[in-house]
Structure formats: structure tokens, C-alpha cells
Amino acid sequence: MYHSMARKLLKSMLLCGILSAAAFAPAAARAAELLMFERDGCVWCARWDREIGPIYPKTDEARLLPLRRINIDRDKAADLGLASPVRFTPTFVVIDKGREVGRITGYINDDAFWGLLGILVAKIAPSPHPNHTERGLAQRKAS
Template sequence: MYHMVRQMLQKISRLALAVLTTALVWPAHMQASELLMFERGGCVWCQRWDREIGPVYDKTAEAKLLPLRRITTESQAARSITLASPVHYTPTFVVVDNGREIGRITGYVNDDAFWGLLAALAARIAPPRRSANRI
């Protein structure tokens, strides 16, 4: 009898662990939209973006809608992301929504061009629905 109780407790604890793990991992997968920055070491345009945009990006409304994820071109296999075509040039910024590419910015010229192009891509993403009970 004790053996059966012990087995049942082990099953319950495994189930609880699975539920807890899912609860912790699920929010990371729920991020519907993001900005992928494909870069490579020694890229002077990537470094320029880092100097001009990097320090302020996380503080912008765009970052709230499109959190930045950096990917090196060497490890380009963006898991669970469907790209329209491979990335060949750096930096390349890919706007992704629900795992699919919405659009991309290839290269970096200056901050005005970047913000304008990013705004156009961000406009393609539907805003999250608000609950009818929220004010």
C-alpha cells in the first residue's frame, strides 16, 4: 500500500513540476512580436547602430512593441522564426510577429532612416486587443 501511495506522490510531483516549468517558460513564448538584429563581429555599421541607437532603443515605445533580440549571422538559425529569405548583410533588422517575418531593414545608414523604416514596419503589426472590462 505504501508503495502505491509513493508512486502516486511521484506522479503528482512530476505533474506539478511540468506545470510549473510550463508556467515559467510560457511567457517567453507568448512574446508575439520582436525585432531581430542580425549582426557579425567587425561590422562597422553594426557598431555605428550600437553607438547611435543602442543606448536609447530599450527606452522607446518601439522597444515595448518590438523587443530587440540579437543574432549573429554565424548562428543565423533563428529557432521558430520563419524568414522570407536568408540574411546576407549586416546589420539586418527583421520584424517578426507570431514567428513570421513581417518585414526587414537591410543595413543602417542613420538614425532618421532607421526610425522611419521601423515605424512603417511596426504599423503592420496589429495592436493587442484590450479586454472589454478594461478602461
């Protein structure tokens, strides 16, 4: 019961931040992006592709943080503003205004991903409004 309530609260906080960011920070939305570091044969990258990949482009998160994929074995990334090298895949790094805001190393499941991404979104988005709750989550689940 407590796990379910905590998950709903976390999702509500995530959605509030995203909706606020979309409404009040259009310039920040253009400056920020989500980098996904991956490699061929990564089973966790493939799982993310199945569970999140089709949904992500349709979300408020994608409008705020467009996804850019980087294969660490093939792509020689220029200076991306990373705080430290990426060694594990998948690793998701939020970049805003040329600097790393934070990262998610690994992928466990969709709930963990959205929750951790929400924490990173909150670092670049204005403070959330309490009246925005489950609307964005329902949008993702319906897709």
C-alpha cells in the same frame, strides 16, 4: 524645408502607430520582436550600437518589439519564420506570430532607421490616432 517637413510627418506617423499599439494591442506586443542580425567587425552594426543601442530599450518601439540580437557567424538560429536568408549586416527583421513582417537591410543613420521601423510597426499595430504627435520622439531625444 520639404525634407524637414517630411521627416516630421514620418516621425509623427511612427509615434502614432507605436502609441496606438501600446495602448490597444498588448497581446501583439508580446508576440512580436525585432531581430538584429549582426557579425563581428561590422562597422555599421557598431554605428547602430553607438547611435541607437543606448536609446532603443527606452522607447515605445522596444516595448512593442523587444530586440533579440543574432550573430550570423556564431549563432545557429532555429526556424525564425524568415521569408529569405539574411546575408548582410546589420539586418533588422520584425517577426510577429512566427512570421516575418518585414526587414530593414543595413543602417545609414538614426532618422532612416526610425522611419523604416515605423513603417514595419504600422504593419502590426492598429491604425494611428492623429492627436499623438511628437511625444515619443521627444522622449527618445531626451534620453
